[in-house]
Amino acid sequence: MGARNQTEETQFSLLGLTDDPALQPLVFSLFLSMYLVTVLGNLLIVLAVSSDSHLHTPMYFFLCNLSFADVCISSTTIPKMLVSIQTQDQSISYAGCLAQACFVLNFAGLENCLLAAMAYDRFVAICHPLSYTAIMNPRLCALLILLSVLVSAANALLLSLTALRLSFCADLDIPHFFCELAQVIQLACSDTFINNIMVYVAALVFGGVPVSGIIFSYTRIVSSVLRIPSVRGRYKAFSTCGSHLSMVSLFYGSGLGVYISSAVTDSPRKMAVASVMYSVVPQMLNPFIYSLRSRDMKGALRRLKGRVPSLL
Template sequence: MSNMEVENKSVVLDIFLHGLTNDPELQPFIFVLFLSIYLITVSGNLLIMLAIKCDFHLHNPMYFFLCHLSFNDMYLISITVPKMLMNIQTKDQRITFAGCLSQACFVVVCTIFECFLLGVMAYDRYIAICYPLRYTVLMNPSFCVILVLFSLFFSIVNGLLHSLMVLYLSFCTDLEILHFFCEIAQILKLACSDSLINNILIFVTASIFAGLPLFAIIFSYTHIVSTVLKMPSSEGKYKAFSTCGSHLSVVSLFYGTGFGVYITSKVIDSPKKIAVASVMYSVVPPMLNPFVYCLRNRDMKEALKKVIGRTASLL
């Protein structure tokens, strides 16, 4: 291969994000739809964070983790949707290679951080129900902070690892991604050089960093169910299960949509349909999580009522 050919494969200028559709008549509808979803998601998660901060009764480990989950959901959707809205508005689908790789890296970080947080929240419920007398000692503030920091650390390491591995690949010119945001897997499809190691790395790290939290969730709830069933009173059983209902709903939504997109990508050979399916794990869970916790959690309902009441009185 000549030096000129190598240089053409090594220099990457811009990548074109084709979004969900190229139909100009549907673009205004998609813009309004995703703008609404974005505003609802940001507002809902901000309300949850504000309610937790303002209500002293919510200053415990469960809501400490929920606050970080809300921030992560808000950040995840802010990585992808605003760029998509700007592309629709300006009719310019270009994104620089550095911008695309950065976006993909942050999506990986937020997705894995979400997995870890859900696993940590399951462990918190396990300690609260199975070892209630030791809960305040085991789940002390310092330990909760350490759990969040470790989760964030491994998430960042995972994201940087994938991004750095991509930099060793060569890319052709005229790059196009049939998606509304950049993903590592989509970037690898654009490589001219062999990306087998990168794909193996994605599989291994996803199995570890998404699988271990899922194992922790299954382990925790297996013991929770076993403990709750041994409780003599039905009222105690209901109270114990009610504290887990919101978390289980969020876990089902996140992992369910994630597995759904993975299966869809293996069965369907249409990049456009896969892009639409990706909305289910990247946009829908961050939007619905605040509603799940607000509708299924009595303490959160009361805290939100107080926050809204104070805000209304000030206005």
């Protein structure tokens, strides 16, 4: 079995979630529905925040960027899967596979950074309410977004470019519905020690640092809220964190679930199904979590709905 150099026209095969032809129409319909809900819901959040002056606050500024990242990561993975099912062609080019892996890493890293920035915003709002406007000024918010974008892009490019040095064997089947870099590395015939070390370090940094920041923020938040004398005041303070805490629990909880499932099962197909929980479901539920829990968002959506007939 000879190794193929990365410069050759290599074709990978994305095996998807099932190889049962009878289930393909169901999978297509399910993921098409989830994709449409994700895109429409998150774009609605972006439109509502952009058009309503009541939502021009740091929290909703970060939410707007999080919704944009959700649309991007879903658009990177699901359309290719839908096309593959429709055309019965599971192949993806070497360049296309690495590009998809790069974009997934980029937007997933961006989501991590944004969730940490939102946790810091809630920490300042509750623990330092009198200085909130001065601390969370537009310059700092824009700087946090810019830093998140640059760090995520640098990490994604570094991991993807190092994969260019790999050579691949004849078996190029990826038991997944998108090109996940770890799965691509496993198919290489050449030495992957450096690639694996970089993936582990990146996972530790982009998993450990944001999670540590979120835990620190909420530890201080809980400590401050418990010192509030009235029950109503404590409830009001906690309610401002409810939507963000729900998103954090869903995003990291689903990721932890996939990690645990990978440790207890040796079936790549089952891992691919489990990965839907962190690569598709959180992005789809984000608009519902914020629109249902936030009174300001509900009001903005009602005002947006009222303006639609006049625009038409």
